[in-house]
Amino acid sequence: MAVNASRARRSVLNRKLVLTLVAWTIALMMFFPIFWMFLTSFKTEAEAISTPPSLFFTPSIDGYIEIQARADYFKYALNSVVISLGATLLALLIAIPSAYSMAFLPTKRTQTTLLWMLSTKMLPSVGVLLPVYLIFRDLGLLDSRTGLIIIYMLMNLPIVVWMLYTFFKDIPKDILEAGRMDGASTLQEIFYLLLPLTLPGIASTGLLCVILSWNEAFWSLNLTTSNAAPLTAYIASFSSPEGLFWAKLSAASTLAVAPILIFGWMTQKQMVRGLTFGAVK
């Protein structure tokens, strides 16, 4: 009996070890390009392109220093921050009342409106690139942060409304009704009851919106040239042959993706619920 039990335990352990080996091999393969980029960012240009690839080297931060010395890195980073935060705040501001009414004052049209909103996401950006380009040209919004903030806000609005709606729907109506009985206005209701209760959901909606805006490349590449160009456009400039310095490219890339990667890791659990509109729990 005791022998059997210990044998069973050993086979469970063996299974676990095999699983560990397989899962970690795949996990490391998936992560490898990011890891390699990070590692390369601390190499010299010569080491970066050496064959066989050098795994052990004296780390140097020359790549980062040179990126800084170009002096424009921070301009692009600042553009990314301003644009993605601006678009996110604006989207939340417009979406919260809308999601509130959909969740707490539903009508027959609510479901249709929600689906219609999502369908605007299906409108391919390329299909409307020219009109937007021409409108922006006439309004002087080309290569301006304001222009990109507006575009990103509109681009993310459907998803933001959907996510907030999903989170709001989980709040019991009674709580808000109690507030209304006590004489709270709609705005007070939203500010003092709904927002504190759904803060985690709003935060993860906001973070997803920041991530999508931060990583968006189509509009930033087509509507900006230098003044308002965010990091996506800056990184894309490395694709030209004269810009191909792997260590510097890696350093710039690492700086560009690190904050968003960490944000994403922190909010992954909440994000799933929002991204699937509560269809997956």
Next chain:
Amino acid sequence: MSTRASGRTVGGLRTLSLQAPAVGLLLMWMLIPLAMTLWFSFQRYNLLMPSVTGFAGVDNYYYLLTDPSLWTAMGNTLLLVGWVLVATVVGGTLLAVLLQQEFFGRGVARLFVIAPFFIMPTVSALVWKNMMMHPVNGIFAWIASLFGLPAIDWFASLPLTSVIIIVTWQWLPFAVLILLTAIQSLDDDQVEAARMDGAGPLAIFFYITLPHLKRAISVVVMIEMIFLLTIFAEIFVTTSGGPGLATTNLAYLIYIRALLDFDVGGASAGGVIAIILANIVAFFLVRTVAKNLEN
């Protein structure tokens, strides 16, 4: 009674005023550019030739539809979306099942797997193009040399495949993230009962896990479809649509027409075709999802 009735009216007004900003903005965002695109698509309008103007009838459509590059681009779009969807759904399901098992360091391994989803497309395209797939100094070339094999010049000999690999790498984590969460809500007792009845791991996977994942998979397909139909940055940064038209999808073709050839009329006709294509897809997808959400 009267208070309730008036309350409802106020509710209706309130609903309207609360939703007006979001609905109004999206309506404008949809209608104005759409109307302009439609209008331009029937015009002779080239920014390089300002003197050539006027109604073009269906000429723009005629030239576009008889131009083989449109069909190549359409084929590429479908190949790209199709292969990435298959790879991410199949791979994502298998990985989700694997990552659901208990093993050492599971939490960290999961974070590693989902990481690529958060990487900027321009960054991942450049890292893959230069550091992974470079025919001389890339990691793949080095691995091939370890086995004494010749290095593959990925973007020259397998351009579309290379783009598909990069996009799959970016979207596989998304599928894993969603499907893993869905698997976690699978009832353990049900699996245990099936096992007691003598069901093997394969039977459990096909008769319990997979049906349980149906809804999650449909959500993954829908969201990925929205983003994959308009893949742009990866192509812009790696191949610029080439060599030839090998990696030009619909999005990139319209981009070439519009901002490189400055042919507003032709590009708009392309835009209308892209919108029609997307709407055919959306029609079926939105239906499926709406059904899923109601259940």
